[in-house]
Amino acid sequence: MLLYNLRHTLFICSILLSGCANDQKKATEDRTLNVRPTEVAPVATDLPVKEKNILFFGTSLTAGYGLDQQEAYPALIQKKIDSLNLPYKVINGGLSGETSAAGRSRIDWLLKxxxxxxVLELGANDGLRGIPVATTTANLQAIINKVKAxxxxxxxxxxxxxxxxxxxQRYAADFNAMFKTIAQKNKMEFVPFLLEGVGGKPELNQEDGIHPTAEGQKILAENVWLELKGVL
Structure with missing residues (x-):
């Protein structure tokens, strides 16, 4: 009987010891599974860089009036950006007939x-309508303020x-000077004359003599790119 009790006690102890060993092993394994050593963590080096938006906000000159939108200067600039593998996406916010006042009302929607x-290209239609320079200046500044805010x-x-x-002559001089003044005040990159090399050249403009042809838009793209490339 004494031998039986001794064997029974040893059997129970062996079970308890085994259970303790298993519990200790499991705790060790749990701790091991929770270890995340940074020195061996994989580092992703080929993830795509998120694209940043370039908003072109303007008139029919930006919209590419009379042309396929892919022929408008913002689309041509997108091609330049893509060729350089820069992480930017162009958004063409041009609208035919847009005045500075209309743009002031519309900008909030595009800033969503x-x-x-x-890139702000507004004022041409104001000038053609003879809108006071002070009014155009106030509207353009209000648009810029909204973007900054x-x-x-x-x-x-x-x-x-x-x-x-x-x-x-007085109106033309004040109108032409307005843009440089606004650019300097707001520390903006400045394209002195969007239609440089195109304005007044029949072969580069459509029949209305105002809107550039596809070839004319290529020159507009170059005019803008000269200042924009440094920003990007």
Whole structure:
């Protein structure tokens, strides 16, 4: 009987010891599974860089009036960007007939999407309508202020425009100077005259003599790219 009790006690002890060993082993395994050593963690080096938006906000010149949108200068600039593998996506926010006042009302809707670079091309239709320069200036500044408030880190570019002398010499001079003044005030990159090399050349403009042909748009793209490339 004594021998039986001794064997029974040894059997129970062996079970308890085995259980303790298993518990200890499991605890060790649990701790091991939870270890995440940074020195051996894989590092992803080939993930795509998120694209940043370039918003072109303007008139029919930006919209590419009378042409396929792929022939408008913003689309041509996108091709340049792609060829250089830069992480930017162009958004064409041009609208035919847009005045600075209409643009001031419309900009909020376009700013619902993130903007890294803002290119402002407005004022041409104001000039053709003889809208007071002070009014156009106020509207353009209000648009710029909205962009700054929504996206303080956004880089800003302004394209200049000119009106013909038949609008009156004083008006034409004040209108032409307005863009440089706004650009300097807001520390914007400045394209002095968007239509440089195109304006007044029949072969580069459509029948209306105002809107560039596809070839003319290529020159507009170059004019803008000269200032934009440094921003990107």
């Amino acid at each position: 999407q993130p903007v890294a670079v803002f 929504k996206y303080p880190q956004a880089k800003l570019v302004l394209t200049g425009m000119q009106v013909p002398p038949n609008m009156g």
